[in-house]
Amino acid sequence: GIQVEQSPPDLILQEGANSTxxxxxxxxxxxxxxxxQNPWGQLINLFYIPSGTKQxxxxxxxxxxxxxxxxxxxxxxxTTDSGVYFCAVESPDSNYQLxxxxxxKLIIKP
Amino acid sequence: DAGVIxxxxxxxxxxGQEVTLRCKPISGHNSLFWYRQTMxxxxxxLIYFNNNVPIDDSGMxxxxxxxxxxxxxxxxxKIQPSxxxxxxxxxxxxxxxxxxxxxxxxxxxxLTVV
Numbered sequence: 597g598i599q600v601e602q603s604p605p606d607l608i609l610q611e612g613a614n615s616t617x618x619x620x621x622x623x624x625x626x627x628x629x630x631x632x633q634n635p636w637g638q639l640i641n642l643f644y645i646p647s648g649t650k651q652x653x654x655x656x657x658x659x660x661x662x663x664x665x666x667x668x669x670x671x672x673x674x675t676t677d678s679g680v681y682f683c684a685v686e687s688p689d690s691n692y693q694l695x696x697x698x699x700x701k702l703i704i705k706p
Numbered sequence: 707d708a709g710v711i712x713x714x715x716x717x718x719x720x721x722g723q724e725v726t727l728r729c730k731p732i733s734g735h736n737s738l739f740w741y742r743q744t745m746x747x748x749x750x751x752l753i754y755f756n757n758n759v760p761i762d763d764s765g766m767x768x769x770x771x772x773x774x775x776x777x778x779x780x781x782x783x784k785i786q787p788s789x790x791x792x793x794x795x796x797x798x799x800x801x802x803x804x805x806x807x808x809x810x811x812x813x814x815x816x817l818t819v820v
Contacts, residue, residue, distance in 0.1 A: 629808065637795055639811040682749075693762075694809065696749050 598623045598687045602697035609673055610705050617668040617700045619683030627686035628659050629694070630668050634679040642668070642681075673704045708732075710812035712798050718818045724786040727815045729798030730779055739809065740773055740783050741797040749797075755781065788819045 599622040609615055619628070630642040643650050643657040645666065650657050654674075659666040670677055680701050684694040711730040719725055731738045740752040753763040755775045763773070770789070775781040785792055795816050801809040 627807075631811075637816070638813050639797065639799075641808055641810055644808040693751055693754075698748065 597689070598625070598685060598695050600683060600685055600695050600697040602681075602683055602700050604700060605698065606701045606703075608703045608705065611673055611675060613673050613704075615670045615673060615702065617670070617681050617702075619666040619668070619685075619697055621664050621666075621683075621685050623664070623687055623689075625661065625664075625685040625687050627694070628666055629684050630657055630666070631682040631684065632677075632679050633682065633699070634676075639682075670702075673702075675704045675706050678702055678704045710798055710800050710810055712796075712812035712815050714815055715813065716816045716818075718820065719788055721789055721819055722787045723819075724784065725788045725792075725817060725819075727783040727796050727798075727817070729781045729783070729812060731781070731798070731800030732810055733779070735800035735802050735810075736778070737801045737803060738775060738781050739799040739801075740781070741799060741811075743795045743797060743814075744793075752783070752796075785817075788817075790819045793818050 601620045603618045628646050629644050632640045632642055645657045645659045647659050647661045654671045656669045680699040682699045683697040686694055713728045736757050738755040741749050743749045752765045753773045754761050758775045773783045795814045797811050797814045799809050799811045801807045
């Protein structure tokens with residue numbers, strides 16, 4: 597089945613810094629989503645982005661489907677950005693099931 | 707919209723007791739998912755409903771787990787009897803269509819079985 601790898605596994609930054617999180621996937625996908633799980637455990641959908649670029653405030657995401665990767669950019673980090681960022685994909689073979697990466701744990705220090 | 711609503715938010719129960727988790731999906735969504743999250747196994751899909759019909763329950767760990775969706779606005783996940791290894795966060799999620807669409811999660815039900 598399709599493999600989803602996220603990097604880096606852990607990232608510690610000072611408030612105000614910018615960061616780039618990466619998601620690589622091993623096969624074609626028809627759905628890719630980025631989620632943020634905050635320190636209280638809440639899972640929030642950030643982007644639905646099977647291809648192209650989207651922006652939402654300080655966050656933006658780019659998926660290059662032909663090269664099988666997606667990037668999540670966080671600019672001017674705030675402490676509230678801390679948590680785990682997950683990438684999840686749906687391949688044509690997996691039907692409805694999202695295949696999840698292991699996540700990137702981000703800590704923003706004040 | 708109120709989002710996906712789950713209850714209870716936290717539950718501590720003794721081994722052997724029945725546990726019922728509840729979920730109200732976002733109005734108008736026709737797909738509902740139950741996930742379980744643990745440190746060891748990450749996020750696991752337990753069961754998926756489309757238009758109130760269970761489509762795939764292959765992720766349900768064993769016969770002690772059951773799920774129902776009697777109507778478009780309500781679903782339950784039941785564990786009977788519960789065991790300590792069932793301790794986890796159980797998430798309910800919904801989406802407008804079963805594939806190729808944004809999925810929205812509830813805040814989760816934190817279950818501890820002692």
